[in-house]
Amino acid sequence: MPELPEVETVIRTLEHQLQHPTIKEIYVNYDKIIDMSDKKQFMEIIKHKTIHNYSRLGKYLIFDLGDYVWITHLRMEGKFFVQNKDEEYDRKHTHIRFLLDDGRELRYHDTRKFGRMYVYPKIDNMESYPCFMHVGLDLFDPNLTGTYIYQRAHHRSITLKQLLLDQKTMAGIGNIYADEICFACQLHPETIVSHLLKKDYEKIVVEARRILAGAIKAGGTTIRSYSSSLGVDGRFQLELKVHGRKDKACFVCGTTIQKTFVATRGTYFCQTCQKRR
């Protein structure tokens, strides 16, 4: 599912639905999701903890457990469901369940099993958690500016699309929004970033924030008909300008939208509106 807007929607929805439950028990059916050498330790630490606060960094969900933090990345298809503990569920794809003190369960569902969870003793500077080793500033972090990205990127020999997907440069953008950002900036996704000007970088930040903020407002993007998780079906797919529109007419100029692969990722663009630098 998730890029930044979907993760933001999930964390807000979970906070609204769960508030501040205490986890009474944890049931693990597939333990590779727990990305730690000692899975038992993860379970022991989580048990009896209360979720005090909900937040996010890039595409990571962060649950504040007081003296510990529990971090989850949904990767491609991870979903959380909140259901009464007696309610039936998909046993084939539900890998971890958290029994709560209010009689409900928080259930982690993940068809492809790519998602990952971590738990760490809480520290002040979040960026020091091992799972954030390759994660930089969140797209909405005020310290992230055009100048900041320019300094980090202008000497590199990668394409714009690759830069947008690089979580160490800007955390939160994924394949769908990367295409939308390139379109909004009127830049070809294969533009080499060293050819971009400082003002291009400024525009990239502005457009990226504008598009992702709009997507958050719409509750995220839901494409491909996966079963929806509670409250997590968005409406932003109605506003996508290029992604998924192969062979359709560009909304701006009518040119047929092209699909190619950039660094193995399906990439959509308008060859008329989007120019290489």
Next chain:
DNA sequence: CCTATCACCTGCAGGC
């Protein structure tokens, strides 16, 4: 240091 490629998993759509 850098970039490219593979590996991790499963389900589904499309072609034959």
Next chain:
DNA sequence: TGCCTGCAGGTGATAG
């Protein structure tokens, strides 16, 4: 219908 291939909103490890 059944089989095979390619593709999917991600990222870490490894190879060059």
